[in-house]
Amino acid sequence: MKIGGFQKVSLIDYPGRISAVVFTRGCNFRCPFCHNPELVDPERFTDLIPEPEILSFLEKRRGRLDAVVITGGEPTLQPELLPFVIHLRAMGYRIKLDTNGALPEVIEEMLGRRLLDYIAMDIKAPLGKYGEATGVKADGRRITRSISLIMGSGIEYEFRTTAVRSFLAPPDFEEIGRLIAGAKRFVLQRFVPTRTLDRSCLGAATYSDNELKAIVGKLGSIVERATQR
Template identity: 55%
Template sequence: MRIGGIQKTSLIDYPEKISAIIFTQGCNFRCRYCYNSKLVLPELFEEPIDEKEIFSFLEKRKGKIDGVVISGGEPTIHKDLPFFVKKIKEMGFLVKIDTNGTNAKMIEELINKNLVDYIAMDIKAPIEKYEKITQVSVDKNNILKTIEILMNSSLEYEFRTTYVKSLLSFDDFRKMGKMIKNAKLYAIQAFLPTKTLIDKSLQNEERPNIEEMNKVAEIMRRYVKKCIIRE
């Protein structure tokens, strides 16, 4: 595993749990609004953290945190993710994985082997618009397959979208609603313009206001069982 960072404590990244976050290096997307460029662009990678250091840290966090979030980057591009997660589970922690859904096979393996307790999958856009957002060629069948796997599992999961007004319309959200119809949980996240964005042209993009976020939530509640707003 290439690990680019660790956050010792989070009260928000794993719903209703206290967690630590491990950030993996590398991603197969180049999402225009992504602010984690140091974890995505190889030329910006810092020296990876040794796994021994990670497990030593987690040993000290026993009894202080409930779970560990594996985020990125994109964790599922790392072939040794299942082995890494298994070691974390054996320490007694819950595991949440953040993913873009491109590795349906690995997601299925993690679920079938009971190596994950919660998965958060990004829904970037309507499926036909993915490449406009991610700036790479996308195997759309893999995205749809991962959605199907999650919705047919007994696992706790959520789908989520970062709302960038210049990239996504209200009609786009209707299309996404149809993609994940009857999903248990969907979260709308407000875009955050920063200097570290992959697409520098979005640095001056206006954030959606609460009325616009509520409008999206109103649309999505027609399709999913529960919709929340994260600002």
């Protein structure tokens, strides 16, 4: 696995669990507002962390950490993702995968092999705005396929959207809600424009607390539970 970052302990990345967080390097999207540019832009890549180093740390923490969160970048692009997760599960860890949902075939295989306990998928925008929000030609059918796989999976999951004012107007959030109607959990993430892939997004205008609250309120009538982070 190409691992560009590692956080030894987190109380917030896996709801209700103490986790370690593995950041894979490389992404097929180029979201201008991405807050992990060092995992996405080859010119800003930092050194890789050897996988054995991480496995040996996690081996020593068995019983003290509950879970491993695998995030990115986009983890489903990593050819060694499945063996890595199988190794971690053999150690007894719960696994949460964070994904942009562009590779439903990987999600399907991981769900089919019962390798995941929690999955969090970003919904970047309504389908008609996906290209603009991701900086690439995104295939909406792959996004909707991932959504239905996740909603039918029977495991814990959440969909989440970063509230980037320059890309998403209030009606866009309702359209996003309709894409995931009936979902168990939606999380609206505040956009903090202090570190972005596209430097022109630095310092961009953001939604106020009251505006975010109003968006969450509307989404709450479309999904089972909508919250703000």
